[in-house]
Amino acid sequence: MTIKRMTFLQKLLKFMGLENRLHLDWISSAEAQKFVQVVTDFTEKIKAMGPSPLTGELDLSAVESACEAEIEAKSPEVQSVEGG
Amino acid sequence: MEEQMKKFLEPFTTTDSKTSTFESMQEQVKEWLEQGKVDLFLGYKMIQGHPLPHFFSKENIDEVDDLIVGLARYSLEKIATKIAAEKPDMKVGLLARDCNQRALNVLYVWNQLNPDNVQTINVNCCPSKLRKSADCSYLEPEKAGPVKKEIGIDNNMDVEDAEGFGPAERFKRWRYEFDKCIKCYGCRDICPVCFCKECGLEHPELIGTGSLPPENPIFHLVRAVHMGGRCIDCGLCEDACPADIPLRLLYRKVNGIVEDEFGYETGTHSEQSPFNLLGDEVTLEIKPL
Numbered sequence: 001m002t003i004k005r006m007t008f009l010q011k012l013l014k015f016m017g018l019e020n021r022l023h024l025d026w027i028s029s030a031e032a033q034k035f036v037q038v039v040t041d042f043t044e045k046i047k048a049m050g051p052s053p054l055t056g057e058l059d060l061s062a063v064e065s066a067c068e069a070e071i072e073a074k075s076p077e078v079q080s081v082e083g084g
Numbered sequence: 085m086e087e088q089m090k091k092f093l094e095p096f097t098t099t100d101s102k103t104s105t106f107e108s109m110q111e112q113v114k115e116w117l118e119q120g121k122v123d124l125f126l127g128y129k130m131i132q133g134h135p136l137p138h139f140f141s142k143e144n145i146d147e148v149d150d151l152i153v154g155l156a157r158y159s160l161e162k163i164a165t166k167i168a169a170e171k172p173d174m175k176v177g178l179l180a181r182d183c184n185q186r187a188l189n190v191l192y193v194w195n196q197l198n199p200d201n202v203q204t205i206n207v208n209c210c211p212s213k214l215r216k217s218a219d220c221s222y223l224e225p226e227k228a229g230p231v232k233k234e235i236g237i238d239n240n241m242d243v244e245d246a247e248g249f250g251p252a253e254r255f256k257r258w259r260y261e262f263d264k265c266i267k268c269y270g271c272r273d274i275c276p277v278c279f280c281k282e283c284g285l286e287h288p289e290l291i292g293t294g295s296l297p298p299e300n301p302i303f304h305l306v307r308a309v310h311m312g313g314r315c316i317d318c319g320l321c322e323d324a325c326p327a328d329i330p331l332r333l334l335y336r337k338v339n340g341i342v343e344d345e346f347g348y349e350t351g352t353h354s355e356q357s358p359f360n361l362l363g364d365e366v367t368l369e370i371k372p373l
Contacts, residue, residue: 001358004345004346004359005359007341007345008309008312008341008342008345008359009309011341011345012305012308012309012341014251015246015254015334015337016254016255016258016301016305017249017252017253017254017255017256017257017258018255019251053252053255053256053259054301
């Protein structure tokens with residue numbers, strides 16, 4: 001059941017464009033070597049992929065300047081509205 | 085032949101309030117109410133020019149003459165669920181399209197409604213090549229404009245087409261759609277199969293509060309996960325969404341995954357989905373120490 005649920009989540013994230021960032025493995029408490037291996041491999045994989053697009057702030061500067069330009073172009077109207 | 089067809093379709097295509105069109109339906113409802121087969125009947129009534137959900141009862145039986153069917157859709161079964169929560173023995177009748185029937189199925193399966201207490205009158209819907217006319221608000225989904233096509237996701241897209249974009253582009257496009265969200269909860273409120281008493285979307289520790297757009301993509305993904313094995317693809321969420329987010333497409337994908345992984349087809353199965361968010365029942369017995 002766990003593997004099915006995880007596959008569900010992986011597929012959903014993939015659909016959103018966030019793939020390969022979720023990993024599931026079975027490691028017994030007696031398998032220290034395997035634990036090290038799995039964690040190291042996954043860390044390397046993630047590092048190679050770079051930061052998640054979620055961590056980066058959305059670059060809104062372009063939108064902002066466009067809005068400002070728009071406001072400036074319409075400024076007499078805006079002022080009259082404010083004045084009214 | 086064509087004329088015959090026209091004649092046949094006429095009762096379904098005329099939208100003006102010709103009472104005769106609905107006469108047989110109204111008579112059936114009156115009969116049910118009088119015989120006590122149903123205690124109340126959920127349908128639509130034109131109120132100040134708007135076809136609104138309305139319940140008809142034996143006490144106001146003359147009102148049944150105002151019962152209409154039109155393009156308007158509402159999750160009447162959701163109202164029935166709320167009634168059943170208050171008065172479990174009340175017998176409810178309702179107008180049901182194909183999507184309502186699927187939703188009713190899900191609600192029976194999840195013990196929200198008792199099938200013995202529900203009667204339905206079927207409504208013409210879901211057009212096909214053989215059935216060109218139907219009463220549904222979703223007949224012609226809105227067409228996407230140039231900006232949405234360029235940087236967002238067209239609501240009429242197929243799941244396969246949405247998967248066609250590269251990963252980075254896919255993320256950007258979904259992000260654009262989700263960030264339009266004004267957190268009105270319209271998608272949840274209209275959803276016929278959303279019946280939880282407490283909603284995770286409103287839990288401040290699960291989803292951050294006080295900012296718009298809401299915490300994305302968490303807000304929408306949480307809802308998407310909850311729709312796995314529940315969503316009956318009625319499209320009401322998308323109808324309700326003021327920001328035109330392609331929710332139906334997202335939930336179609338989610339249900340597709342549930343079908344692939346769990347072999348469960350939502351709306352037709354007679355058992356609860358194995359992809360159950362409420363968790364599995366505890367099977368361990370308590371034993372003395």
